[in-house]
Amino acid sequence: MKSLKVIDEFRVEAKEALFTKQQAVAITLRLLQAELAAAEDAQDRETLSKALQNITFSYLDATATPIDEMLDQVGVARFTSEQIITAIQNVIFDVK
Template structure:
């Protein structure tokens, strides 16, 4: 798989950002879609990215399911880093390959 340029740009531009769960999910899906729309994709890359979009689940960003986790989500605490999102995208794409 090629370098994911949109993800690299996001990692640079949002280096110190922190996201809520909803924002992290949205950013992940938007970045995968942006990569899928890249006109430089080969048919194989486009297929992998399409599969990645279909496989994207929040467990790639946060697998914690404790009461504290639910409380933090319920009150909208921003606690997911840019690196959490980038790592999740890399794992999703790896699994999609």
């Protein structure tokens, strides 16, 4: 996979953005779907399709504490665009 153009654009456009848990999950899935739609060859499409099937919330946040639950319940925006990008890169690496 040469580059992730949609992810690269997201990195620029959402540089300082913070996301709630729900927003982070939604944007992660939408970014993977957009990359899949823009994939230029069969191998990239296969990798991105596997990534979409295998992505879980643990790629974004591996902790599950009472404080995490409290923050999520009140809708605290605490996920950065870089955390989302890293989660996508990690799931792609894991399925390759």
